[in-house]
Amino acid sequence: MFSINQVIFRFQQTNEKAFYLAFLRVAVSSWFLMLLLLRWPGIEIFYSNNSFLQVKASSSLYFLHIDPVWLRAHYMILIYACIVLLILNILGIGRNLVSLGVFLGFTLLNDLDDRITNGGDVMSTLLLLYLSFANSFSCFTLFKRKPLREPVEKLYNLLSNLAAWCIIINLCFAYFFAGFFKVLNPYWQNGTALHYFLNDERYSVFAAGGKYVEFPAFFLYVINYGTLLLELCFPVLVFYKKYRNPILFTCFLMHLGIYSFLMVYTMSMIFVLQYGMFYSNEELLYGVEKIKAKFRRVFSFAVK
Amino acid sequence: MNPQRPAKYSLAYKWLSYCLAAGFIYYWLFTLGFLFFNKTVYQVTPKQAGLYQAFCKQTWRLFAYSTFYNREVELVVRDKNNPAVTDTVHLVQFSIARKRKAAPFNDFYDGFDQLLYWMLNDMETQLVREQKKLKAQFPGRQDSFYMRQSNALVIADSVQRQPLQNLENYGRYVMRELKKDTTGKEFQLVLVHKFIPPAKPAAGSVATGNLQTLFISSFKSF
Numbered sequence: 455m456f457s458i459n460q461v462i463f464r465f466q467q468t469n470e471k472a473f474y475l476a477f478l479r480v481a482v483s484s485w486f487l488m489l490l491l492l493r494w495p496g497i498e499i500f501y502s503n504n505s506f507l508q509v510k511a512s513s514s515l516y517f518l519h520i521d522p523v524w525l526r527a528h529y530m531i532l533i534y535a536c537i538v539l540l541i542l543n544i545l546g547i548g549r550n551l552v553s554l555g556v557f558l559g560f561t562l563l564n565d566l567d568d569r570i571t572n573g574g575d576v577m578s579t580l581l582l583l584y585l586s587f588a589n590s591f592s593c594f595t596l597f598k599r600k601p602l603r604e605p606v607e608k609l610y611n612l613l614s615n616l617a618a619w620c621i622i623i624n625l626c627f628a629y630f631f632a633g634f635f636k637v638l639n640p641y642w643q644n645g646t647a648l649h650y651f652l653n654d655e656r657y658s659v660f661a662a663g664g665k666y667v668e669f670p671a672f673f674l675y676v677i678n679y680g681t682l683l684l685e686l687c688f689p690v691l692v693f694y695k696k697y698r699n700p701i702l703f704t705c706f707l708m709h710l711g712i713y714s715f716l717m718v719y720t721m722s723m724i725f726v727l728q729y730g731m732f733y734s735n736e737e738l739l740y741g742v743e744k745i746k747a748k749f750r751r752v753f754s755f756a757v758k
Numbered sequence: 759m760n761p762q763r764p765a766k767y768s769l770a771y772k773w774l775s776y777c778l779a780a781g782f783i784y785y786w787l788f789t790l791g792f793l794f795f796n797k798t799v800y801q802v803t804p805k806q807a808g809l810y811q812a813f814c815k816q817t818w819r820l821f822a823y824s825t826f827y828n829r830e831v832e833l834v835v836r837d838k839n840n841p842a843v844t845d846t847v848h849l850v851q852f853s854i855a856r857k858r859k860a861a862p863f864n865d866f867y868d869g870f871d872q873l874l875y876w877m878l879n880d881m882e883t884q885l886v887r888e889q890k891k892l893k894a895q896f897p898g899r900q901d902s903f904y905m906r907q908s909n910a911l912v913i914a915d916s917v918q919r920q921p922l923q924n925l926e927n928y929g930r931y932v933m934r935e936l937k938k939d940t941t942g943k944e945f946q947l948v949l950v951h952k953f954i955p956p957a958k959p960a961a962g963s964v965a966t967g968n969l970q971t972l973f974i975s976s977f978k979s980f
Contacts, residue, residue, distance in 0.1 A: 466775065494866075500869060506930070514808075561812070576815050624816070627789070631818040650824040662858060666954070717861055
């Protein structure tokens with residue numbers, strides 16, 4: 455059994471996910487930068503007042519007393535601000551303030567037109583929120599971080615570890631509740647849900663051009679019930695070292711299938727990116743050293 | 759050195775640590791409450807719920823619901839002088855084909871596809887709302903009656919024109935993208951559900967085989 459005091463004391467000692475938080479900061483920021491650039495041709499259509507498609511802004515903007523018409527009139531300023539903040543965030547300049555700025559910028563952008571966002575965009579924006587509280591500046595920064603005074607550094611470590619656990623709990627909840635709500639659906643219960651997903655023209659590569667596809671029933675049942683079992687068991691098994699690698703690998707295969715056959719790219723990438731949070735700093739750094747050593751061996755001819 | 763000062767600071771940092779831990783626990787309890795008792799949470803703590811919805815949105819029901827039909831919007835184009843000759847552009851298939859071609863770097867086309875999906879949602883919501891009012895007003899009629907009447911109400915609705923206007927504008931956009939000449943031509947939109955076997959349209963609905971027609975607009979000029 456553990457007490458709150460013990461947990462707080464442990465979290466204050468060190469930033470337990472220093473390496474992977476830094477990697478996640480760079481990876482998620484790079485992802486957002488790529489997303490903005492890929493959506494660039496449609497920016498005026500998605501965000502401006504002059505678009506030929508009139509889409510209501512999210513009610514969140516009204517709640518925050520932000521006039522969406524005014525924001526839409528200045529959408530390019532918001533977008534350029536997001537780009538600058540993303541580049542600064544990748545370089546680690548401005549630390550948590552810039553990370554928070556990135557989160558706020560993208561929240562506003564998503565609220566301007568939340569109809570073009572998908573599950574992956576929503577999850578990656580939430581990742582930005584958690585990362586804005588974390589110390590993700592131990593590595594991959596332009597300027598080395600100077601440690602703070604001891605009591606403040608301890609608080610920072612605590613906040614960072616809580617933010618890291620938010621990412622971990624968020625992912626566990628995402629899997630568990632995805633499985634939970636699937637189990638409540640009669641089509642997932644009787645094993646036919648996957649048949650309809652694989653014939654959904656919007657997503658399935660098999661249903662391209664309006665084709666109707668039939669897979670063997672055995673295959674559909676195995677994937678259907680396997681998915682339910684995997685998602686429901688994930689939050690429990692992933693914390694046992696014995697089952698961690700097999701379950702993460704199985705989930706990776708599931709996302710690879712979704713990526714390859716259901717054209718769901720952002721969500722698949724964002725989920726897999728977070729798997730490193732289940733490994734300790736030491737395990738990850740050991741893995742990185744092993745990969746570096748392998749590269750040195752393979753490319754040793756270039757050094758000689 | 760003042761011996762009182764370190765003790766005060768360490769007390770402040772200790773309580774700040776407890777506040778952070780309490781905030782963490784409260785956040786996750788609130789998340790669970792929001793997930794399962796959404797309406798109650800909104801009633802009890804409207805400001806916190808609004809803030810949560812604004813900043814901590816999450817999708818918890820990933821792939822939980824399957825759809826039994828594929829939607830299609832047919833843009834039927836005809837010459838005003840020769841109405842017998844028509845050309846049909848399948849707007850949904852056009853969107854999906856672009857998305858597929860650019861995969862996996864298809865975020866621009868995926869954004870458009872999402873927009874089209876929501877435009878169709880808005881349109882169908884409006885149609886269902888009108889049909890419900892008609893069924894309450896004129897119970898026991900055939901489905902074709904409700905479909906025709908709800909179509910006419912949606913077309914004539916001058917207040918809630920946005921869903922239909924968006925679809926019409928999207929149709930015009932697709933014709934520009936396909937570089938098709940629209941001079942002297944007019945168009946009509948037809949919303950169709952293509953049911954995935956073994957699912958099929960409800961008995962009595964306006965359907966041919968596994969194709970159910972939901973909406974047919976009137977012809978109008980480009």
